[in-house]
Amino acid sequence: MIKTFGVRGNLLLSFIGISGFAILTTGAAIYSFLVLQILLDRITEQRMPMALTAQELSYRVERSIAKTPSLLSAKSPQERSQSWDRISFEIEAIDRLLLLPDNQGFASDTLNLLQNHLGLLRANLFSLYTLVGERIELADRKQLILDQMHKSQEGILIVLDNWITSVDNNVQRLNTTLKDDRISVEDRAVSEKELIKSLTLSTSLQKTLHSITEIYFILFEITVAETQEEIDLFELRMQWSLESLATLSDSVEPQLKDLISAEIERFKFFVQGEKNMPSLRAQEINLIASSQSVEQQNISLSDELTKVVEIIVGDSQRDISEATIQAHAVQRKISIILFIIVLMSLASSILIVWLYVDRNLIARLTALSSSMLAIAGGNLRAPLPGPDSRDEIGQMAAALVTFRDTAIEVEENNLRDIEVARRRLVDAIENSSEGFVFFDEEDRLVICNTRYRELLHPDAEFEIQPGTRFESIVRTAAESGHIVEAQGRVEEWVAERMALHIDPGEPRIQQRRGGQWILITERKTGEGGTVAIYSDITDLKQREEELTRKSNALEQLSKQLAKYLSPQVYDSIFSGKQEVKLDSKRKRLTVFFSDLIDFTKTAERLESEDLTKLLNHYLTEMSEIALAHGATIDKYVGDAIVIFFGDPESRGVKEDAVACVTMAIAMRKRMSDLEKIWMESGLEKPLKCRMGINTGLCTVGNFGSEDRMDYTIIGSGVNLAARLENACPPGEILISYETYAHVKDVIECQPVGQIEVKGFTEPVSTHRVIDLYENLTTEWQPIRAELKHVRLDIDVGSMTLEERQEAVTVLREAQERLTQMKEGHLHPGQS
Structure with a gap:
């Protein structure tokens, strides 16, 4: 290569030569693309639009024919007009397709044939539209x-x-x-x-x-x-x-x-x-016959149009196939030319790489790279290649020599700075109030301060030297008795401590002899070493223990206070949801009243201890059932219980009413069990419970004074529940109509009628609760039969035991009389 040009000039000449081959390749490709473009234009601008238009015409005709059944089935002028609008839309689309400039490529005879068929189809559709209107x-x-x-x-x-x-x-x-x-x-x-x-x-x-x-x-x-x-x-x-x-x-x-x-x-x-x-x-x-005939003609026209479209599409496909064959031939010729040019380009590239890049550039760069790696590895005295040329690589060699000399000078300055920084770090560690220690990746002591030695061995003279292993240090501390949890189990404790040291997690608290508490925080470094901070938290631990004792006492006091409040009220107060202040609100609640019949007479016959035991037993059983159903227990008034649903927590008015009546049914069932228990314990006349339930607007909240208040409910809804309880028969549940309206889908109830209630101007409609529908069996279903001279209607679920016994007596008497008449002992005039 030419040495005066340098690396950049030589590479530029090489790239220009290679680019010449690329230009030849590009020219051949452009020529190929132009030929292909001409063939594609022939396909896309002439034949494809004709085929697509023909298919679109066929599709529109089929859609218009497919919509004729909806026109035939029209039941009103509106439906007829809507169906015709949809068909007209398709016909207008067909007309627009025939008028497009791209579709003028159709042969005149083909276009005339299409228009004739479409005209007949349009006339038939309009005839069908007229026939449907007449129908x-x-x-x-x-x-x-x-x-x-x-x-x-x-x-x-x-x-x-x-x-x-x-x-x-x-x-x-x-x-x-x-x-x-x-x-x-x-x-x-x-x-x-x-x-x-x-x-x-x-x-x-x-x-x-x-x-x-x-x-x-x-x-x-x-x-x-x-x-x-x-x-x-x-x-x-x-x-x-x-x-x-x-x-x-x-x-x-x-x-x-x-x-x-x-x-x-x-x-x-x-x-x-x-x-x-x-x-x-x-x-x-x-x-109808005329419409069917017209529809059949439309189907025939559609078939003929489909055949015409198939002819047009077939001609277009043949022309497209011919254009495709020509495109493939041009592509093969251009591919051969491109292959030859690429081979020549590859040959020139190989020569350039072998003669210049590999034997000149790479050899010199490899020597320069080896010297740079040696310097980067710390060998600043490694031999360097001389700047034997004036090109860029020679300039890099000269720069490397200058860099090596500068690095040697910087290294000497850094060693002095590191020693100064080390002395400052040691002074900072020694002046810290926390114990500091650092172990290397082999768990050997590197550095620690005096505070660490004092916390580890407060009463013994023990010199910790750098290089001492961590296990030896903690074992000595455990054997000296300074660590409370290691006493009597040194080996086991050392194993646990080593596991925590190898995989440190959250900070740990360690108790030392003499009531001292140490907080140990360990962290791993990037090189695998361990940094630990030892903090004396004895004062903090003592204050924490004092706070724990006071919290336990306060918790015990709150548990005792909770026995005087309903759980819902207690939770809302202590969770902060409800403020303890004089406040009330209007809500729709379901209120429950119950008491024991003749409890006063029973109290006169029992000793006070037995009476207290009996009453507490009854109230406990009823309260457990109430709390299980999510009730808020308002108060106990002697043997009476006041309960409501809907505050401070509510499931919804309907759900609260269902829960309240379900609770009352469970109480009634439990009372039947308690009657047996009380009779077995010697109570002569078992106690009977009566219950009243009402759903309505009530005022609920805290009433009283700022010094003494009571969480309760007041209002006409509460009074009505109390009046229903007074009017209820023993052992039954009486509910108001509003409660019945909420529970009637879940619970079987029997209408009792309207009753006069003190404090209310209008009579109140009431219902007696039977049971949940899911608990009712066939034997409790009403018995009904109606013959020509006989009508029987017995509501078994609504009858008391005495009423059922009377009904059995009447039915037996009727059976005996009918049997005697059948045997001839009585004639119709004899009673």
């Missing part, structure tokens, strides 16, 4: 007559049904009169004559009803006839029925004859009058 108009007239027929049929059937019922009642009355042995002969004769007349009239009415019903049935059959032959057959049947009805009118009484004559005239209007039903149905059948 809809005809259907409206037919529907008007159908409405008149329905109205007429309903009227005559009502008249005949009422008349037949009246005659049947009269026949039944006369039969009853004739069975009476006490009537006179004259009255019997009159009754028999009247009975014969009524029976004759009843038979005539039945025949008339049957004939009229049959005629209306035939009329309705005409409306759905499929052919003219069916219509003619139905008209013949109609004529026979009318003649039969006319014959029947000649043998009945005048009033019925007038009715039959009027109906015959009405039927003639429907069958023979202007725009009668048979003629309307015949016109409708003809319109």
Whole structure:
């Protein structure tokens, strides 16, 4: 290569030579692309638009044909217009396709053939649109007559049904009169004559009803006839029925004859009058046949258009195939030329790399790189290549010599600075109030301060030298008895301490002899060493223990206080959700009242200790059930319990009501168990509980004074719940209508009726709670039966035990009497 040019000049000449081959390659490629572009233009600008347009025309025609069923099925002018708009949209799209400039490539005979077929298709579609309009108009007239027929049929059937019922009642009355042995002969004769007349009239009415019903049935059959032959057959049947009805009118009484004559005239209007039903149905059948014929013609036109499109697409595909073959031929020729140029370019590149780059540039750069790596590794005295040339590599060699000399000078200055920094670091560590220590990657001591030695061995003279292993240091401290948790288990503790040292995590607290506490913080360095800080936290630990003792005492006090509050109120106060201040709000709550019947009399018979035990047992059982259902226990008033749902926590008004009534059912069930337990323990008369529940607006919050307040509820809703509890029968649950409205989908209730409640101007509707639907079985379902002379209706779930026993007695007595009558011991007149 030419030495005066330097590396840059020589490489530039090489790249220019290689670029010449690239220019030749580019020229050949451009020529190839131009030829391909001409062929592609021929395909994309001539043949492809024609094929796509033909396919689009076929697609639009098929869409217009596919939308004709919706036009044929239109039931109203609006549906007909909407269907026609969609078809018109497709026809307009077809016209636009034929008018596009790109589509003028069609042959004139092909274009004329397409336009002729499309014109026929457009005319057929419009004819179909007209036929559908006539069919809809005809259907409206037919529907008007159908409405008149329905109205007429309903009227005559009502008249005949009422008349037949009246005659049947009269026949039944006369039969009853004739069975009476006490009537006179004259009255019997009159009754028999009247009975014969009524029976004759009843038979005539039945025949008339049957004939009229049959005629209306035939009329309705005409409306759905499929052919003219069916219509003619139905008209013949109609004529026979009318003649039969006319014959029947000649043998009945005048009033019925007038009715039959009027109906015959009405039927003639429907069958023979202007725009009668048979003629309307015949016109409708003809319109349907015409529509189907037009639709079939459209399908044939669509098939012919599809064939024309297939011819156009086939011609375009053949032309595209020829253009593709030409493009492949041009591509093969250009590929051979490009291959030759690329081979020449590769040969020149190989020569340049071998003769200049490898034997000159790379050899010199390799020697220069080896010297630079030696210097970077710390060998500043390594030999360097001499600057034997004036090119860029020679300049780099000269710069490297200068860099090496400067690095030697900087190294000497850095060694002096490191020694100064080391002395400053040691002074800073020694003046720290925390113990500091650093171990290398082999766990040998590198440096530590005096505070570390004092914390590790406070009472012994133990010299820790750099290079001492960490395990030896901690083992000596453990064996000297300074570490409390290592006493009696030195080896085990040393193993645990080594594991924590190897994999340090969060800071750890270590207890030392004499009540001293040390916080140890260890961290790994990037080289694998360990840095540790030892902090004396004895004062902090003592204050923490004092705070823990006070917190435990406060927690014990709060637990005792919680027994005087409902859990929800307690949690809301101590969690900060509710402030302890005089405040109230209006909310829709479900309120529950309960007490024990005759508890005062029971209290007079029991000793105070037994009474206290009994009452606490009862209140505990009920409270556990209430809390299990999420209730807020307001207060205990002797044997009475006041509970509400909806504050401070609410699931929703409906969910609160369901939870409250479910709780009451559980309490009632538990009371039945407690009655047995109390009877077994010696209580003569078990206690009965009654419960009242109401859902309504209440005022809830803290009431009282700033020094003494009570969390409770007040309002008319609370008073109503208390009144319902007073009105409730023993052992039952009485709820208001608003509560019933919320729980009726989940719980079986029985209406009790309205009761007068003190403090309320209007009577209150109440319901008695039976049980959850899921708990009810078949044996609690009502027993209902209705025969001709027997009607039985027993609501088992609503009956008390005494009522069920009385019902059994009545049913047994009825069974005995019916059995005796069956055996002949009693006759109908004997009681």
